[in-house]
Amino acid sequence: MSSTRAADPARAPAGARAGAAADAASDEFESLVRRMLELLGEDPNREGLRNTPRRVARALGWLTRGSEMTARDAIGDALFEETHGSMVMVRDIELYSLCEHHMLPFFGRAHVAYIPDGRIVGLSKLARIVDVFARRLQVQERLTEQVAGALEDVLAPRGVGVVIEAYHLCMMMRGVEKQNSKTITSAMRGSFRDDPATRHEFLRLAHGASSAFR
Ligand code: ZN
Secondary structure, three states: OOOOOOOOOOOOOHHHOOHHHHHHHHHHHHHHHHHHHHHOOOOOOOHHHOOHHHHHHHHHHHHOHHHHOOHHHHHOOOEEEOOOOOOEEEEEEEEEEEEOOOOOEEEEEEEEEEEOOOEEEOHHHHHHHHHHHHOOEEOHHHHHHHHHHHHHHHHOOOEEEEEEEEEEHHHHOOOOOOOOOOEEEEEEEEHHHHOHHHHHHHHHHHHOOOOOOO
16 A cells, blocks of 8 residues: 655655656755855855755755655555564664754664564564654654554554664764764553563663664
8 A cells, every 4th residue: 555645845855746846846946955055155056066956955855755655655565464472673773864953864773662462564664664754854752752653553562662772963063062972762652661571671672782883
């Protein structure tokens, strides 16, 4: 099942629309980037910058294309009836997103787990669900909740746990310039919230992650 939400040309990313409306929106986007370069004191006509407006428009369209998608788009038909009743966890899912306050990247890892209640989802789809919500303007707290909420909606499992650990370039490159501080967020639903043993097992597995970012 694939459904693309009706696109509002004024806000949809460049890659998501077709035809003349897309061309017009893309032209407008490119001229805004050209103007931004001027305001930064640059000459948009110098050789290195000549194609930058088009590249930026395409890159931002790509990096925010998740806002045109739903978790169900990402899962497709990869849902299966299954009586497995123990925890399923995918750890160390690479994650790249854009902070909505500065439009600078934040990146790190997501650890996603659930306890099925009659239905499981293809494991690779857990990573796809993370991408759907990461590829838009985000804050890490909301991203974490949205991934948990989507799994709860689609699978109706006995519980869901999501931990995200990420570095924010807006903190590392500017502002407080704290290069080594990692932000950790978690969202727990169902038995992950209510059953201390489940919660403990999940957090032990998540924090035992062999992260390249520590
Ligand atoms: Zn930021």
